[in-house]
Amino acid sequence: xxxxxxxxxxxxxxxxxxxxxxxxxxxxxxxxxxxxxxxxxxxxxxxxxxxxxxxxxxxxxxxxxxxxxxxxxxxxxxxxxxxxxxxxxxxxxxxxxxxxxxxxxxxxxxxxxxxxxxxxxxxxxxxxxxxxxxxxxxxxxxxxxxxxxxxxxxxxxxxxxxxxxxxxxxxxxxxxxxxxxxxxxxxxxxxxxxxxxxxxxxxxxxxxxxxxxxxxxxxxxxxxxxxxxxxxxxxxxxxxxxxxxxxxxxxxxxxxxxxxxxxxxxxxxxxxxxxxxxxxxxxxxxxxxxxxxxxxxxxxxxxxxxxxxxxxxxxxxxxxxxxxxxxxxxxxxxxxxxxxxxxxxxxxxxxxxxxxxxxxxxxxxxxxxxxxxxxxxxxxxxxxxxxxxxxxxxxxxxxxxxxxxxxxxxxxxxxxxxxxxxxxxxxxxxxxxxxxxxxxxxxxxxxxxxxxxxxxxxxxxxxxxxxxxxxxxxxxxxxxxxxxxxxxxxxxxxxxxxxxxxxxxxxxxxxxxxxxxxxxxxxxxxxxxxxxxxxxxxx
Numbered sequence: 001x002x003x004x005x006x007x008x009x010x011x012x013x014x015x016x017x018x019x020x021x022x023x024x025x026x027x028x029x030x031x032x033x034x035x036x037x038x039x040x041x042x043x044x045x046x047x048x049x050x051x052x053x054x055x056x057x058x059x060x061x062x063x064x065x066x067x068x069x070x071x072x073x074x075x076x077x078x079x080x081x082x083x084x085x086x087x088x089x090x091x092x093x094x095x096x097x098x099x100x101x102x103x104x105x106x107x108x109x110x111x112x113x114x115x116x117x118x119x120x121x122x123x124x125x126x127x128x129x130x131x132x133x134x135x136x137x138x139x140x141x142x143x144x145x146x147x148x149x150x151x152x153x154x155x156x157x158x159x160x161x162x163x164x165x166x167x168x169x170x171x172x173x174x175x176x177x178x179x180x181x182x183x184x185x186x187x188x189x190x191x192x193x194x195x196x197x198x199x200x201x202x203x204x205x206x207x208x209x210x211x212x213x214x215x216x217x218x219x220x221x222x223x224x225x226x227x228x229x230x231x232x233x234x235x236x237x238x239x240x241x242x243x244x245x246x247x248x249x250x251x252x253x254x255x256x257x258x259x260x261x262x263x264x265x266x267x268x269x270x271x272x273x274x275x276x277x278x279x280x281x282x283x284x285x286x287x288x289x290x291x292x293x294x295x296x297x298x299x300x301x302x303x304x305x306x307x308x309x310x311x312x313x314x315x316x317x318x319x320x321x322x323x324x325x326x327x328x329x330x331x332x333x334x335x336x337x338x339x340x341x342x343x344x345x346x347x348x349x350x351x352x353x354x355x356x357x358x359x360x361x362x363x364x365x366x367x368x369x370x371x372x373x374x375x376x377x378x379x380x381x382x383x384x385x386x387x388x389x390x391x392x393x394x395x396x397x398x399x400x401x402x403x404x405x406x407x408x409x410x411x412x413x414x415x416x417x418x419x420x421x422x423x424x425x426x427x428x429x430x431x432x433x434x435x436x437x438x439x440x441x442x443x444x445x446x447x448x449x450x451x452x453x454x455x456x457x458x459x460x461x462x463x464x465x466x467x468x469x470x471x472x473x474x475x476x477x478x479x480x481x482x483x484x485x486x487x488x489x490x491x492x493x494x495x496x497x498x499x500x501x502x503x504x505x506x507x508x509x510x511x512x513x514x515x516x517x518x519x520x521x522x523x524x525x526x527x528x529x530x531x532x533x534x535x536x537x538x539x
Contacts (some may be wrong), residue, residue, distance in 0.1 A: 002498040027061050031073040034058040034428045035080025035109075041156045042085060044436040048160040051153060055182020056189070058113070059129070063190070065117040067326050076115020078106025084150055088432035097355065105148060112136030119514040122521070123205070126183035128514025134507040141405065146353035147405040150437070153178050162216065164223035166448040169503030170496040172407055174297040174444070177216035184212030211535060225446055226495070229467040231488035233418055236393045238487055239282035239313075240464065241266050241455035243291060244480040245427045254260040256293040259458065260302060262480060263291040265308035268484045279484045284390035285313055288458045289320040289332065289349075289400045290425040294438055295312060296321055296335070296343065303342075310337045316390045318397070320423050323348075331378030332357060334397050334423060336388045348382025350397040351408060354402075385411045392419055393489060396451070400424040404442045406501070411451045413497050418489040420445065420453045427459040431477055435461050438502040450494045453489035 020353040022375040037054035058077060062070050082102045090098030115132035120123050130271055133153075152418035156173035156180060166174045169223050195201040246255060267285060274281045294302035296319070310317045316338055322323030323331040323346075332352065336345035351368035356359050357379035386397030396412025396419065403409065403422050412420060424434040424440050439461055446453040446465045464485040475481040496503070 003225040005287060010368045017271060026071060026146050027065075027069075030061045030077055031056055031076040033078040034061060035077040035082070038077075038081040038153070038156070039084045042151075042433075043156070043158065044433055044442045046159055048157050050482045051156060051178050052182045052185060055179050055187040058116075058294060059120075059126070059183045060185035061192075062117045062187070064131075065120070070117030071110045074116075075106050075108035076202075077113060078102075078109030078290070080372040081486040082106055082533065083107065085433075086431040086432035091429045091432055091434075101148070101355075104144075105151070108140040109505055111139075113199050115511065115515055118402055118518045122518055124208055124212070125514075126180055126187050126209075128511065128517075129183050130180035131507050131511030131514060134176050134504065135511045137175060138172070138504055140506060143311070145360050145404075148354075150403070150407075154444055155404075155441050158440040162220045163447055163469060164220050164227055165216075165445065166444050166493040167450065168219075168223050168425075170410075170448050171444065171500065172406075172504035172507055173496075177219065181213055181216045184209060184216075188213060192532050197400045215498040227468045228450060228490075229452075229488050230490070231492050233503060235392075235486045236419065236489055238419070238454050238464070238485060238499050239285045240253070240272060240462050240483040241270070241285060241287050242266045242457060242460055242475050242479070242481045242483075243288075243289070244478055257302075259290070260292045260294055262303055263287050264305045264456075266480045267309040268483055269319070270484070272312070273482075274313070279482075280486070282313070282315055282394060282396070282484055284315050285310075285317040286395075286421050286423060286454055286456045287317060287319045288425055288456045288462075289422075290322065291335075291458060292319055292321040294322075295324045305310060306337060307342065310339050313326050314339050316388075316454050318388065318390070318421065318423065320399075320425070329378050331382065332379050332399060333382075334386060334388075336390065345388055347386030347388070347397045347399075348386065349379070349402060350382050350384075351402045351405050351465075352381050353380045353401045371414065377472060386418050387414045387415045392534055393448050395419040397421045398445075400438070403438060404443060406504075408447045410497055410500065413451060414500075416491075417451065418491055419487060420451045421451070422453060422455045424455060424457045425459075426457055435477065439463055439471075439474075443471070448494065448496050450490055450492060450497075452489070454483075454485075456483075456486070460493070 009278050016482035034054045034057040037050045041050035059404055061073050062131055082105050087098060089101055112133050116129040119128035119132060122128055130451055137152050141147040152171055152175055157174055162174055162177050165177050170357040172328050191206050191209050241263055242265045246258040273279045292302055296306055306319055316336060319335045319337050321333050321335055323333045332349040334347045335343045336343045359378060382450025395418045398408045398412060400418060409420055424438060439455060443465055444456050447468055447469040450467050455463045460475045462483055463474040464483055467490060472484050473483045477503045
């Protein structure tokens with residue numbers, strides 16, 4: 001005597017025509033394709049909407065899968081997404097660091113996809129699944145070595161209809177809305193397909209599916225009034241200098257001096273243009289990160305070059321420099337340089353880049369690449385939030401890589417910044433998409449905190465961004481230039497700034513609730529199967 005215990009939640013096997021190998025390749029191919037679509041949704045392409053079908057396809061790929069296959073499918077998604085997104089990391093050091101970084105980061109995507117598969121049979125599963133994705137992003141932003149948040153879904157949404165949600169709950173809520181909408185699209189399509197096949201359409205489930213699509217869109221429209229570029233505290237005229245880097249082939253010391261000379265020269269040219277009445281005189285000037293790799297505290301010639309440039313323009317100037325103390329680690333420092341008092345204030349970069357500015361596990365990593373010794377002396381992190389008072393304007397400082405971290409920009413605003421500067425050095429990454437990806441982050445931060453954001457970059461793209469995320473001025477890559485713009489100053493706080501990490505915490509709790517529910521359901525199903533088997537055996 002035998003019996004079979006079935007459940008309405010048991011997924012039916014998919015059927016497909018063709019060769020068995022082809023059938024087995026459909027889901028892995030779909031998983032990789034969903035990752036590629038996510039990559040294509042990122043800048044410089046204006047295809048933000050591709051993230052929606054990407055997550056719909058990922059939802060189809062993972063729905064009802066067991067955990068082990070879901071991990072493999074998720075890993076393929078991670079590779080499809082991050083391999084092309086992060087190709088710039090191998091621009092100067094070859095393929096090995098790029099592939100190794102991608103392989104490690106894709107593990108977080110794979111683990112998130114395991115969680116998504118686990119909750120995919122629950123009612124309202126798109127909500128739990130989107131929460132699980134946010135847990136993956138949160139983990140990737142914190143570990144290992146302080147985290148690598150590059151590739152947050154929010155950072156591909158600078159032009160999207162969902163952008164206003166950044167002002168409500170920051171990047172976690174923005175990412176959540178996009179992922180939820182994508183999974184909701186798949187769930188809606190799945191319900192429609194089931195109705196066509198069976199003629200049955202549970203109203204509650206169908207309505208829930210539609211709401212997972214409509215609520216994120218409606219929430220974004222409702223958040224539009226939060227985007228405001230009103231000059232609450234007046235305006236400031238700011239200049240961003242892009243000095244450019246010299247041609248390739250110069251030795252390291254000559255390159256460093258040439259970069260400094262380029263930024264000084266372009267600042268002096270700006271001063272001449274101001275005197276000639278061609279442009280308005282700025283209230284302050286912003287140089288990029290590493291605009292002086294020569295420590296001006298130790299090199300009198302570097303200090304003299306900066307003094308002359310700042311005296312020529314006659315206003316406070318923020319200079320990016322590498323500071324080399326007698327002992328200890330280097331500092332990636334922004335220096336407030338006064339035309340009268342010289343260097344009067346400093347900010348040390350707090351989030352230093354692993355394997356770029358310092359080498360973790362140096363002796364071990366050297367076994368795989370001798371390029372680690374290009375970083376001869378590690379940089380150390382600062383611990384102070386950077387806000388300079390420049391001619392009466394409080395300017396928050398977020399150095400390059402730090403723009404990817406939620407706390408870096410938020411801390412400056414909660415410490416009184418009326419404007420944010422993101423000085424960067426992207427010259428190492430050539431003409432890759434990296435600079436456009438980073439610029440999109442600054443656009444999202446502008447909306448998230450309701451602040452103008454000025455991005456001075458050594459080799460481009462430098463830009464001036466309004467509090468609504470729109471770029472009003474920008475440079476070309478690898479050309480010397482100076483941007484001068486009048487920007488609104490603001491002191492009010494958006495809900496995202498006030499809430500801080502709470503939106504992310506709440507979404508993590510949502511994910512935990514979904515996973516806990518799924519585990520409890522699975523345990524109950526096992527007990528029922530055992531009980532049913534016991535009844536059969538007794539019979």
